[in-house]
Amino acid sequence: MLGIPGSNSLGQVRLDEPLLAQVVDAVQRGLGYAPFDEQLRAASALHSGYAVEMDTGEGKTLAGAMAAAMLALEGRHVHVLSANDYLARRDAEWMSAMFDRLGQRVSWIQQSTSPEERRSAYRADVVYVSFSELGYDFLRDQHVEEMTDRVGPRFDVGIVDEADAVMIDEGMTPLVLAGSDEAAVESLVDATALIAPLQQDVHFEVDADRATVSLTDAGIDLIENRAGGVNLFDAEHIGLLTRVNLALHARELVQRDVDYLVADDGIRLINPARGRVAQLQRWPDGLQAAVEAKEALAVTPPGIILDQITVQDLLRRYQLLAGMSGTILAVADELQEFYNLPSGRIGRHRPNRRLDLPRRVYATGPDKHAAITDEIARRHAAGQPVLIGTQSVSESEALAAQLPAALGVRVLNARNDAEEAMIIARAGEYGAVTISTQMSGRGTDIRLGGADEHDRERVVACGGLAVIGTTPYPSTRLDLQLRGRAGRQGDPGTTLSFAAFDDELVQTNATEGMRRRMARGRVEEKARERLVRQAQTIAESVRLDRHRSTWQYTRALSRQRAKVLRVRDEALAEPNRTRRLVTLFCLDEQWQGHLARLAEIRDGIHLRRLAGQNPVDEFHRIALREFASFFTSVDTAVRERLQRVGDGSDPLAELGLRRPSATWTYMLRDDPLGDAAGRAAAEIHRRIRGVWDRA
Numbered sequence: 001m002l003g004i005p006g007s008n009s010l011g012q013v014r015l016d017e018p019l020l021a022q023v024v025d026a027v028q029r030g031l032g033y034a035p036f037d038e039q040l041r042a043a044s045a046l047h048s049g050y051a052v053e054m055d056t057g058e059g060k061t062l063a064g065a066m067a068a069a070m071l072a073l074e075g076r077h078v079h080v081l082s083a084n085d086y087l088a089r090r091d092a093e094w095m096s097a098m099f100d101r102l103g104q105r106v107s108w109i110q111q112s113t114s115p116e117e118r119r120s121a122y123r124a125d126v127v128y129v130s131f132s133e134l135g136y137d138f139l140r141d142q143h144v145e146e147m148t149d150r151v152g153p154r155f156d157v158g159i160v161d162e163a164d165a166v167m168i169d170e171g172m173t174p175l176v177l178a179g180s181d182e183a184a185v186e187s188l189v190d191a192t193a194l195i196a197p198l199q200q201d202v203h204f205e206v207d208a209d210r211a212t213v214s215l216t217d218a219g220i221d222l223i224e225n226r227a228g229g230v231n232l233f234d235a236e237h238i239g240l241l242t243r244v245n246l247a248l249h250a251r252e253l254v255q256r257d258v259d260y261l262v263a264d265d266g267i268r269l270i271n272p273a274r275g276r277v278a279q280l281q282r283w284p285d286g287l288q289a290a291v292e293a294k295e296a297l298a299v300t301p302p303g304i305i306l307d308q309i310t311v312q313d314l315l316r317r318y319q320l321l322a323g324m325s326g327t328i329l330a331v332a333d334e335l336q337e338f339y340n341l342p343s344g345r346i347g348r349h350r351p352n353r354r355l356d357l358p359r360r361v362y363a364t365g366p367d368k369h370a371a372i373t374d375e376i377a378r379r380h381a382a383g384q385p386v387l388i389g390t391q392s393v394s395e396s397e398a399l400a401a402q403l404p405a406a407l408g409v410r411v412l413n414a415r416n417d418a419e420e421a422m423i424i425a426r427a428g429e430y431g432a433v434t435i436s437t438q439m440s441g442r443g444t445d446i447r448l449g450g451a452d453e454h455d456r457e458r459v460v461a462c463g464g465l466a467v468i469g470t471t472p473y474p475s476t477r478l479d480l481q482l483r484g485r486a487g488r489q490g491d492p493g494t495t496l497s498f499a500a501f502d503d504e505l506v507q508t509n510a511t512e513g514m515r516r517r518m519a520r521g522r523v524e525e526k527a528r529e530r531l532v533r534q535a536q537t538i539a540e541s542v543r544l545d546r547h548r549s550t551w552q553y554t555r556a557l558s559r560q561r562a563k564v565l566r567v568r569d570e571a572l573a574e575p576n577r578t579r580r581l582v583t584l585f586c587l588d589e590q591w592q593g594h595l596a597r598l599a600e601i602r603d604g605i606h607l608r609r610l611a612g613q614n615p616v617d618e619f620h621r622i623a624l625r626e627f628a629s630f631f632t633s634v635d636t637a638v639r640e641r642l643q644r645v646g647d648g649s650d651p652l653a654e655l656g657l658r659r660p661s662a663t664w665t666y667m668l669r670d671d672p673l674g675d676a677a678g679r680a681a682a683e684i685h686r687r688i689r690g691v692w693d694r695a
């Protein structure tokens with residue numbers, strides 16, 4: 001039994017001595033060192049299906065690999081879900097020395113891995129793959145026309161690295177598989193030109209949460225005049241109204257270098273939870289095109305959603321789920337609620353020598369920035385390496401521009417995982433100043449005195465790494481993750497964090513009462529910290545509320561998908577090719593239509609609240625009703641089409657049907673269009689702030 005003081009529930013976990021002994025032997029022979037006791041406990045807890053909290057640098061990579069090896073010895077098939085492609089490959093290669101000794105095959109998958117290589121990789125005993133690659137493989141597998149085209153990930157055991165980021169921060173962002181529909185190409189360039197003279201607070205208003213933008217009467221008049229005296233609300237101009245709204249949303253609410261980068265003549269989305277470029281992803285339809293038009297780039301055709309799946313839905317397919325991260329306990333309740341995953345903490349191998357200084361809260365941004373630059377310069381002058389965590393790429397770049405060139409500042413700009421890993425690995429060098437967003441370069445060890453620790457003594461004498469958080473993150477857990485980069489494995493280190501009343505987090509989440517106190521000025525130090533903490537707590541409740549509601553909405557869909565997939569699998573096994581292709585086409589077509597209808601219904605559903613109905617119940621009722629005739633409609637379409645088709649080699653072409661010419665994938669933002677769902681979210685926000693004000 002594991003007797004871990006202060007741990008959550010890990011006391012229940014058994015150490016399977018004979019199994020561990022085999023793996024420990026393979027570690028020693030393969031890697032040349034012995035696992036620490038803490039790693040044995042962590043591996044055992046993962047093997048038993050726990051989410052395990054272990055501080056940064058305590059050796060989670062090895063603990064996860066040992067758990068995978070134990071499970072593979074028992075005949076299980078394991079996926080280790082890495083935070084990104086770079087880490088998937090690095091960890092698989094690093095740990096292969098251990099797996100080899102056990103006669104186990106380990107593989108990894110990256111975005112560039114071909115379908116044949118994926119098929120082979122998924123047959124290994126242990127597969128290292130990022131969550132999104134796995135999700136897209138699953139989605140693409142549901143759309144093949146031949147059984148042999150599947151790459152076939154098997155959902156037996158999933159061990160999730162950075163579990164809180166994947167399961168909680170991204171837990172409500174569905175992965176989407178989309179196809180382009182050339183027929184629907186519609187330029188947003190005109191709408192972008194039409195809105196050029198529009199001014200905020202005269203022609204349009206942006207709400208306090210910056211979730212929605214809406215035209216005023218004056219704005220509508222101006223657009224109607226510029227469009228040649230049309231009525232925007234006539235049925236024939238409703239498309240123009242939509243495009244105008246999209247163009248305005250793209251201009252006012254979607255920010256370059258915060259939400260996206262422009263690179264290689266295209267838009268690269270920044271994943272909001274990670275502050276990183278999201279590969280091969282785009283915003284839903286119109287918004288992508290609107291942002292492209294705003295940046296005067298070539299506008300790509302909008303797409304249709306072929307399928308989508310949430311993180312929860314996908315992870316719940318595993319027979320056994322486990323996870324690890326430096327920050328788990330703060331989300332223990334959510335992991336239990338959404339994933340049935342119990343959590344616990346494993347203590348440090350060596351005592352913590354890190355010094356966490358209290359947060360410094362300033363009345364204004366400029367005061368805060370002056371204090372931050374002073375602090376960086378002072379510590380740099382003393383030779384102490386400094387790592388600064390910002391909110392966004394643009395903040396990183398702005399801060400770097402303010403600092404004297406002599407500091408030799410290195411900026412991680414969310415463009416490339418491998419490059420970032422190289423930069424961050426050097427963040428512990430004597431006098432280094434490194435600026436990064438919160439998630440950038442995570443998973444890479446910061447050793448004092450450089451990657452090879454050649455200068456360790458000198459850096460230890462300066463107090464080790466100093467980590468500075470420039471702005472509070474939307475949860476204390478994210479602040480903790482940043483701090484965790486200092487003081488690894490008993491190293492000395494210091495963390496400092498800053499905030500200002502005009503920080504976006506504080507402004508967005510402040511209640512009326514808080515605003516009044518801040519406006520009065522002269523708030524004493526303790527009270528300032530309380531205000532920031534309160535804003536963070538409110539942001540956390542809002543996120544939890546949204547997570548819960550997203551989960552409730554997607555449940556109906558996930559049950560329906562399971563039914564459709566069963567039928568699709570049967571159709572895929574059909575030997576008669578014409579019947580198979582037509583049936584698959586009709587099933588997929590019906591499913592896409594169903595998804596689109598439900599999305600529309602969901603967008604409007606919050607209005608039911610006004611009619612005194614519970615929107616989630618109402619949504620489920622409608623979803624069931626819409627689905628009732630699903631298979632009958634498919635049957636009818638199949639029968640009708642089979643009657644019309646001959647026995648040529650390409651039945652779909654004969655019927656004038658075409659599968660999407662290209663597919664791509666993206667993660668759906670929570671409320672990307674500031675649409676009805678966004679307004680509903682804003683409502684939740686207001687409600688929660690109200691509760692706080694009354695409390």
Ligand SMILES: Nc1ncnc2c1ncn2[C@@H]1O[C@H](COP(=O)(O)OP(=O)(O)OP(=O)(O)O)[C@@H](O)[C@H]1O
Nearest residue numbers: 033034035036056057058059060061062443444445
């Ligand atoms: N048992 C061990 N003996 C010696 N060194 C070890 C042991 N286990 C891990 N290490 C070393 O500790 C370092 C940190 O390991 P690792 O990167 O797995 O930490 P981590 O917990 O994943 O950190 P992060 O939270 O940054 O991802 C690595 O350089 C690794 O080689």
